Amino acid sequence: MLNNTAADYPKEKALIHLTAATARQYPDKTALKFHERVLTYKALNEAANKLAGYLIDQGLQRGDVAGVALDRSPEMVISLLAIMKTGAAYVPLDPEYPKDRIEFMLEDSSAKILITAEKYHNHFAANSTEVLIEDALEKFPSYPVTEPETGVNGEDLAYILYTSGSTGKPKGVQIRHFNLVNFLLSCQKMPGMTPADKVLAVTTISFDIAGLDLYLPLITGAELLLADSATAKDGRALVDLVKAEDVTIMQATPFTWRMMLVSGWDSKLPLKVYCGGEAFPKDLVTQLLPKCEEIWNLYGPTETTIYSTIKQIISDEDITIGKPVANTQIYILDEALNNLTDGSIGEIYIGGDGVAVGYLNRAELSAERFVKDNFSPVEGARMYRTGDLGKIRQDGEIVCLGRIDHQVKVRGYRIELEEIEQNLLKEDNIKQAVVIAREDTPGMPRLVAYVIVNEQKEGADLKTQFDAWQKGLLATLPEYMVPDDFVVMDMIPITPNGKIDRKALPKPDYSIIYREGEFVAPRTDNEKLVAKIWQQNMGIEQISIFDNFFELGGRSLVAVKIMAAIEQETGKRLPLATLFEHATIEKLAARLEGNEAIGWESLVPIKPEGSKMPLYIVHGAGLNVLLFNALAMNMNAEQPVYGLQARGLNGIDEPLDVMEEIAANYIAEIVAKNPEGPYALAGYSLGGIIAYEMANQLIAAGKEVKMVAMFDTYAERSNVNDSKAKKIVDKTTLRAKQFAHSFVLLAEDPKRTIEYKGLMLKRQLIKFYWKIFKPNEKREGFFAYDNEIDEASEKALRNYILKPLNITLDLFRAKKRTFYMEDFEFLGWKPFALKGVNVHEIPGEHNTIFAPPNDKEFAEVLQKCLDRAAEI
Template sequence: MDTSKKTDGLIMLNDTAVNYPKDKALHHLIAERALQHPDKIAIVFEERFLTFKNVNEAANKLAKHLLTYNIKTGDIIGVALDRSPEMVISLLAILKTGAAYVPLDPEYPKDRVEFMMEDSAAKVLLTSEKYKGHFTSVAQEVLIEDALNKFDSYSAEDPETVVSGTDLAYVLFTSGSTGKPKGVQIKHHNLVNFLLSMQKQPGLAAEDNLLAVTTISFDIAGLELFLPLLVGAKLIVTDAITAKDGRALIDLCIAQQITVMQATPYTWRVMLEAGWEQKLPLRILCGGEALPKDLINKLNARSSELWNMYGPTETTVWSTVKLIKNDTDITIGKPIDNTQVYIVDEQLNNLTDGSIGEIFIGGDGVAKGYLNRPELTDERFVADIFSGVEGSKMYRTGDLGKIREDGEIICLGRIDHQVKVRGYRIELEEIEQNLLKLGNVKQAVVIAREDVPGNPRLVGYIIVNEPINQPDLKAQYELWQQGLLAVLPEYMVPDDFVLMDIIPITPNGKIDRKALPKPDYSNIQRTGEFIAPRTPNETLVAAIWQELMDLKSISVDDNFFELGGRSLVAVQIMARIEKETGKRLPLATLFEYATVEKLAARLEVDPASITWESLVPIKPSGSKMPLYIVHGAGLNVLLFNALAMNMDIEQPVYGLQAKGLNGIDEPLDVMEEIAANYIAEIIAKNPEGPYALAGYSLGGIIAYEMAKQLMATGKEVKMLAMFDTFAEQSTVNDSKLTKVVNKSLLTLKQIGHTFVLLAEDPKRTIEYKSLILKRRLIKLFWKLSPGNDEKKEGFFAYDNEIDEASEKALRNYVLTPLNIAIELFRAKKRTFYMADFDFLGWRPFAKKGVNVHEIPGEHNTIFAPPNDKEFAVVLQQCLDNVSKS
């Protein structure tokens, strides 16, 4: 071995010292760039274009608005905004105040976001009207819409705040092995050093167009959002839906002439599977997890450059970079500016001879440490004994690696049980600890498996306290997944579970994770009998599912999501269908047509023929005054079918389904807007009236607002009916203490009433309460795991998303008295406590009185046979009476 050559390579490895403005805060440098290129386009979002001047001045005004909330340098501000120019401006504005931001993805579980707010002691939560009141914290909630409306009150000059390179820029929470996320504290100089190094290599120039696709809760978003603003390049921001759609990303790269894009291997696979073939003038930055060998040739053939990026959050995004060509080995390259990488053994000896050890990283990217976690900070951020700089720290990554003779670093995977799945860093212990808190779990081990190349899956291996019968397995797995979704993001919830009698161990007593068995992915828990494909399209779709999902057999009524389908395999399926048939279907099609039978039938239908109007003709013919029934919280207008069919043959009945069921339209979350949307469709078909409105459960409140709006325009509302809807008195003006007291009293009364119900009908009460609990778990955390939700078919594939919007609308809606009579159809059997059992709270709001009609059943069974027949008779009689008045 040529020792001199090896020594030279190692010296060059950490010879990275470069001067940079270490004392300057990031926003100062961005403001300087804005002065140099005021009229140059800085941000593009859909049809919007903002110049550097627009962005900088907007950030200045927003910063001044935030400063009115007594923000000081070093304070923390949470940011929960959808992807938009306002999101970027908000981050920049927070830096200008001297505060640090905590990025909060609104799609994360509510409890997790609230923990981050509490742990960071954020003084302000900057969010939007869409998420108003959604998160509970002691922080002052500031709405971006309100701030924008006050911009005229502020000058466009930089705020007079003192911020230096040693002040915090952001606190980003990552998965924690103790069961709670941990906040990594990044200073301005950490971020400035990183970005200026990235400007040089891989490189970004003023003429570049960078496409930003990453959630702000992932640290690599810092490069995407700030580097273009720092160098004068153009930043193209995608919305959350586009960022997950491979075909849409390809089209956007072409349309916007994207020259730089950063993403995880998962996203690059999504684009490849969506049919990306065209070579683009694109510099690819690939990181977040190990670069798979099979991607190298494919990506190089379609781009100008492919860069492998490596670095943990604790050392500020990327710490090493490497240009990867087809004929080169995969390494993570060499350190960026002012960064040192060491390979260290257990005695902290620096291994320079090619031996394998743990990767330690030192230099100007090393974070301040973990927020409020001094012991963990001391454990992971240790004294840099190699630099010779007093007080300097280095971070122990937990990754194994070695140094080649040429000084390049090879990363060999994790020492501990932290893994990367689809680019997300996951502490497996956090999942295991939360599993142990769930029912019937005695022992739990979680690992990441990649039995299908390119499709990593988390698998939970469980020893249970009580045996589970085979027919009950599916329900148990769903309960575990729902329980985890209550506290963890979707990407941390296992896709599969395996029941174990014992957990294998190694001779030294440690869990032998390599000996854990492969799940039987083909073991489908089918509720009905197997139905083989019957048509050419069904045969084609079934064959594609079998191959890409590694399943032995598919019944035509098997549900894609219940089979464990995820977005990556969905992209592969759609790409294969397009290749085989020439028909391109949007990715969201699988949510609506989730079985082989439905997807195959969808291939035979003209896309233009599919409509998503809210007004649904249930029984449209007849000479009588039409009845319009608004959906309940379950959104299922099919509930009203049996009721309608039992009414008079001349009685027309229409249902109203929520906007957004197609997965494209945004669900409405303001009660007045929901009502106006439904009214517009009714009037389009029936402009003159008169109108008979009804609503089931939540739908009753919507129907009430519809009546209010119709009457305000002079329309005649002959009937306003409530199908077992409770009018909860608004408390929006009450203090927080009053709300807590009222809520506590209500909870006590509900508990007391439950004992009454148990005495009357214990079996039914237990069944009902269990059902309600299950539904609440599903509703609360629907948006992070559509594939793990209850079976969804037809119009109802997006019901949980719309439920969330509807519940927000309900929380913010204030009932006011209306000059009308209310026809209250009240279920005879009460299954939950109400403050007003007689009129369900409606008397204060109906100036002409409340007419009570008792109907058989309880809240959830009034439409079920045989109750539907009696209900129909009572309802028809009421309709006929009001028609004559």
């Protein structure tokens, strides 16, 4: 049965009794490694004993509380152990957290002592006695290496960990030693850890899951490899560290695992993956399964000691939170606290030996969340109501279905939205605030604050106001709790029963950046014309002649409409790329007034200034390069970016239909401006094939190509030399696979799949209509020639045979797939890049990888790859 989890363990012992016993068993074995520093079990335990003696002399006693504000280092681990050896409880304080928040925790916990470092000397205003770790280390020779006799046992508090609070203040969760010992000994058996393991610890000590990172190795005899703060935030550095140190176990949130995957984790590692802190997304499971030995999903709130359930994930079709750890009970209850064992959905309650004492100094809240366990035979037993929805499957495993209340998880951090709201109300000009976590782009949750203000502001004043709110919140809240976006509302929507209707809160316009400077009305006839066209097509009532098209949220589709309207009104056809250099009404109107010839060169300067190696991006099937602007603007200030647009867009030049000629044409324009190189080439969709051939020609000419990048480009194999029968068989087989895969896509995301398939069908019907019913009729209007260019490009692609090149290829692959491919992992490129394919997963689907907010993450990953390539 689900809750038959009874297991013997030394409930009377404190955690430090177990770590000391392990030190006696493995005295000369490596316990802790940090950069080049190595501590044996004996050295680590003796250092903790010495520091405990020093702390006792400073007045720290059993039952007291001590804060720890140290950077990640061996001294941090030693301090945590030493505090527990004195019989006191520790409060973990990440020095990177806001000063006000740390000071609140010190005051609320009545911490007698604060252990910190010289670099933070007198930084925190508190009643605690400050103990500098440097001073303590100097006194070590005066203290014995033996265990201090303090009488600490399993009932004593081990730590007080503060979590986000709904009243605007964090709340301290009190965890006893036996809570921790029970959990750790259970995890030692499953998922399992042995003295042969090497564990990489990456989690901040202010996050409760750090307890598994630090203490499970130290009670097992395994080696603890401690990552510093910078490494823990760098996906590439983490992958390199796992490989270099032969790490066998690592625990992290889904956000960190994603970060590692997009940073070049390209081969299977002998790694046991622990994933916890928030829901385990299916797409992440799919990516991780071939990259590691085992995957374990762990679930549980801080209030029930780190994790309460565990499940080995062996398939992306079977993601649950599993079954309870030792001496833990899971209940699914309705509002009347009836136990729902029939698969009905209810709230998850957790009972057993992991349940915390309660919240420090919050008796009323403790009584509300820690309730009597009516299902336990143990007198006085309590259970914790998690606020999570769940159900029990027929096989006894538990499925977690998300939050009941408004507590959310963002990047693994549990956040009480009410705490952000309470702090927002302290900011200037806000009289009401509602915060939600939106996931308009899968896998990229964003905090959005909807506010009602006392005084309406516009333009630059509104932008300044948003900046001030973010700055004010950063002074009191961790960065992960500060909203990404603000939306000013006239009124907050409510449901018929008077509650806030969070589902009715509108999607923010992520792209809009408000005007800086005064509004200036159009002055000339051309300015008035351009302003009118912008207003009609951008849905903005008032646009200053100095407003930037891109900063107003302008994108390719809007640009096409604007340029088409300009052509219709003036008879002048301008390339979309004109907007890069003429991005305001004033500049675009002036361009219309000029009599000089309108250039349609293929090479377009998107962001030409900068000292770094330039990046050249080839257009996709959409033919223009305007959609690369957001990507370029989010890259390093010193990074030049150029686009290559299709020849023939002006309706005069004949479009090229041979891949080698297309590539040669683009190379000629690049080399004319940059004859020496080196060159970094990239292409989007069809453009990737063109970029590949450009690389081939440049290398053959003796030029240095530092980088070849594919932006979600599939390596299509040409069938030009196949027999007619083989072509028919291959096409039929492919269509059958595409049809079958449509059902997979429908199951994953029915709404988006139907939208996408409908769009594709519409395009096919339009193409069919022109081909069958109007084969000789010329289209009119802006981009009337795009169909001819499309046909020429398709012909070039059909006849082009990819040849292997002695290069490393960087593949930037969209996370969300909207169509079938034979090779989902390398998109068919592995046989052609002889030095290997580096896969970088980027957010969005094929058509949205350049759109906000995906552009920022894409730019960050791309910039790292470019910088790395330039150094080789």
